[in-house]
Amino acid sequence: MAEKKEQLLEMYKTMVRIRTFEKEAIDLFAAGKFPGFVHSYLGEEAIATGVCANLKDSDYICSTHRGHGHLIAKGGKLDLMMAELYGKSTGYCKGKGGSMHIADVDLGILGANGIVGAGMPIATGAAFACKYRKTDNVAIAFFGDGASDRATFHESLNLASIWKLPVVFVCENNGWAISNSQENHQNITDVSDRATAYGIPGVSIDGNDVMAISEAAEEAIKRARKGDGPTLIECKTWRHRGHFEGDPGAYKDPKDQEEWLSDAKDALVRVEKKLIELKYANKADLDKVKADAQTEVDAAVKFAEQSPDPDPSEVLTDVYTV
Amino acid sequence: MQMTYAEAIRDAMRVELKRDPKVYLAGEDIGVFGGCFGVTAGLLDEFGPKRIVDTPISENFIVGHAVGSSACGLRPIVEIMFNDFIAVCFDEMCNQAAKVRYMFGGKADVGMVLRMPIGAGIGAAAQHSQSLEGLLTHIPGLISVIPSTPADAKGLLISAIRDDNPVIFYEHKQMYGMPGEVPEGDYTIPIGKADIKREGSDVTIVTWSWMVQKSLAAAEKLAAEGINAEVLDPRTLIPLDKEAILKSVAKTGKLVIVHEEVKTSGFGGEIAAIVSEEGFDYLDAPIKRVAAPDTPIPFSPALEQAYIPSEEKIIEAVKALF
Numbered sequence: 100m101a102e103k104k105e106q107l108l109e110m111y112k113t114m115v116r117i118r119t120f121e122k123e124a125i126d127l128f129a130a131g132k133f134p135g136f137v138h139s140y141l142g143e144e145a146i147a148t149g150v151c152a153n154l155k156d157s158d159y160i161c162s163t164h165r166g167h168g169h170l171i172a173k174g175g176k177l178d179l180m181m182a183e184l185y186g187k188s189t190g191y192c193k194g195k196g197g198s199m200h201i202a203d204v205d206l207g208i209l210g211a212n213g214i215v216g217a218g219m220p221i222a223t224g225a226a227f228a229c230k231y232r233k234t235d236n237v238a239i240a241f242f243g244d245g246a247s248d249r250a251t252f253h254e255s256l257n258l259a260s261i262w263k264l265p266v267v268f269v270c271e272n273n274g275w276a277i278s279n280s281q282e283n284h285q286n287i288t289d290v291s292d293r294a295t296a297y298g299i300p301g302v303s304i305d306g307n308d309v310m311a312i313s314e315a316a317e318e319a320i321k322r323a324r325k326g327d328g329p330t331l332i333e334c335k336t337w338r339h340r341g342h343f344e345g346d347p348g349a350y351k352d353p354k355d356q357e358e359w360l361s362d363a364k365d366a367l368v369r370v371e372k373k374l375i376e377l378k379y380a381n382k383a384d385l386d387k388v389k390a391d392a393q394t395e396v397d398a399a400v401k402f403a404e405q406s407p408d409p410d411p412s413e414v415l416t417d418v419y420t421v
Numbered sequence: 422m423q424m425t426y427a428e429a430i431r432d433a434m435r436v437e438l439k440r441d442p443k444v445y446l447a448g449e450d451i452g453v454f455g456g457c458f459g460v461t462a463g464l465l466d467e468f469g470p471k472r473i474v475d476t477p478i479s480e481n482f483i484v485g486h487a488v489g490s491s492a493c494g495l496r497p498i499v500e501i502m503f504n505d506f507i508a509v510c511f512d513e514m515c516n517q518a519a520k521v522r523y524m525f526g527g528k529a530d531v532g533m534v535l536r537m538p539i540g541a542g543i544g545a546a547a548q549h550s551q552s553l554e555g556l557l558t559h560i561p562g563l564i565s566v567i568p569s570t571p572a573d574a575k576g577l578l579i580s581a582i583r584d585d586n587p588v589i590f591y592e593h594k595q596m597y598g599m600p601g602e603v604p605e606g607d608y609t610i611p612i613g614k615a616d617i618k619r620e621g622s623d624v625t626i627v628t629w630s631w632m633v634q635k636s637l638a639a640a641e642k643l644a645a646e647g648i649n650a651e652v653l654d655p656r657t658l659i660p661l662d663k664e665a666i667l668k669s670v671a672k673t674g675k676l677v678i679v680h681e682e683v684k685t686s687g688f689g690g691e692i693a694a695i696v697s698e699e700g701f702d703y704l705d706a707p708i709k710r711v712a713a714p715d716t717p718i719p720f721s722p723a724l725e726q727a728y729i730p731s732e733e734k735i736i737e738a739v740k741a742l743f
């Protein structure tokens with residue numbers, strides 16, 4: 100019970116940190132503080148949080164273009180992330196990657212990725228290395244419903260299955276691949292159905308219920324660590340924003356949008372209710388978590404703004420190590 | 422009439438969609454969304470979902486299916502959202518589209534067009550900014566068209582759609598909003614004909630796509646310093662208008678090649694080789710290339726600006742010959 104309380108509070112904190120970071124990032128982008136693409140994770144916080152709550156630092160994740168949440172949940176530092184969004188020399192990738200390419204290999208974060216579906220073979224390769232080196236580490240591949248149509252998905256699930264690799268495929272089904280609805284881009288409702296084709300377990304769960312995600316991930320990760328092979332977990336969710344900042348999301352039905360953003364469905368509000376209901380926290384506790392997150396994000400912004408631009412000579416470094 | 426580069430491309434597709442019922446468009450988010458850069462906006466409303474086909478995230482399929490449908494008499498115009506993603510459907514271009522006609526002894530035409538945006542400058546980082554136009558020129562069987570003005574874009578795209586060969590059509594993101602005078606209605610420019618964008622007598626600058634605009638600006642500055650540069654835009658890399666290039670070099674005696682793709686194995690090397698082989702006697706100075714450095718494209722604006730070939734670098738390269 101104490102353990103459960105601790106765990107839920109910890110996950111709540113992570114979700115709040117993601118939400119606060121993401122809200123700040125979209126405002127900063129709108130204010131023209133940095134260029135490029137920002138794909139917001141707002142609304143999907145429970146997934147990265149619930150999955151990564153079960154990981155060690157030595158486990159691996161492969162993230163996506165919508166990657167900020169995964170990075171934060173895996174332990175990424177907000178100041179280094181923010182500096183990377185700003186393209187500053189102090190950022191995670193010295194400003195060379197930007198929002199879509201943040202990586203922290205020391206934390207097992209094998210990068211966000213600008214190529215949809217590219218993370219799945221890489222995560223499966225990381226799992227191959229874990230097994231080869233006889234560690235009990237696992238790898239997680241995060242990807243969207245859209246990515247589950249790509250060949251990389253099918254090849255990765257098949258290979259991971261026949262070789263019983265310690266990888267968990269986490270599909271963040273937010274119903275959309277840019278403007279293409281799931282209904283339009285695949286003839287199934289549950290992406291997890293595809294697990295059957297590769298002879299691995301597949302489950303579909305509420306992607307806005309952090310406890311359910313954490314439980315499903317715990318089981319899949321245990322299975323992977325034991326050497327029993329991969330699992331496909333589909334988390335059904337909704338992205339609050341457009342595909343990227345600047346996309347008004349006009350293709351969404353406003354009724355769906357309203358419903359998913361309501362208190363009844365919003366992942367963060369749901370944890371808050373749960374925490375209060377179980378008497379794990381009171382309103383003041385929750386407010387403190389939010390205030391702390393804001394303080395941390397403000398400091399990250401300050402750090403980013405005060406950091407220097409990379410020197411132009413940096414263009415030529417980090418390629419060919421001769 | 423005045424149109425932007427994006428509007429001119431759309432206009433060309435509209436002309437052909439109206440003229441030939443076998444013409445259709447397929448790609449990701451080209452329908453309701455109107456394309457990531459708005460190029461296909463409004464076409465779904467005008468021509469309906471049979472002609473304007475939204476696909477799942479399936480680049481292998483997008484290109485591969487166009488090989489099949491064009492071999493069976495249709496005229497697909499397919500879109501890959503960013504030139505960078507050509508890497509995920511390389512087999513379909515390299516081993517299928519390019520080779521079918523030849524391997525089948527001339528018995529099948531692959532009259533497809535593949536449209537892709539190239540180019541850096543919007544902070545889209547390493548996987549969304551490349552200019553890979555040289556890459557596919559190494560694969561015999563593919564035509565490469567790369568326009569630098571709205572009028573060229575329209576005239577060449579209509580010709581590309583009517584061509585019986587697979588044509589790759591490179592659009593530069595930086596130019597989508599650029600206006601220019603464009604002929605109305607049916608307007609074609611023959612594939613394989615260079616255009617002298619600025620006449621000059623002292624040095625030939627061979628360049629394409631966005632770099633034409635930069636070279637023209639550089640040429641104005643050079644003129645103020647007494648150097649009269651000729652700016653020659655081949656407009657199609659395959660087939661290449663060698664005669665026009667050799668003729669210009671015969672006149673000026675000096676050649677500078679400017680492209681945004683990286684220097685090593687960039688198409689500029691091919692042009693330099695042709696001029697050395699067939700026009701060596703015309704040259705009274707070494708051939709110079711201005712190109713991006715051999716690195717991936719950095720995100721940080723401070724680095725990206727240093728990466729992209731600039732007016733200053735063009736001017737410097739030209740002056741070094743005098």
Ligand SMILES: Cc1ncc(C[n+]2csc(CCOP(=O)(O)OP(=O)(O)O)c2C)c(N)n1
Nearest residue numbers: 165213214215243244245246275276277506
């Ligand atoms: C191979 C490839 N094709 C297309 C794109 C352009 N693109 C970026 S995100 C995206 C949609 C991804 O949808 P999904 O996998 O469901 O993830 P979501 O954005 O919904 O999180 C597309 C088509 C890309 N980056 N890579």
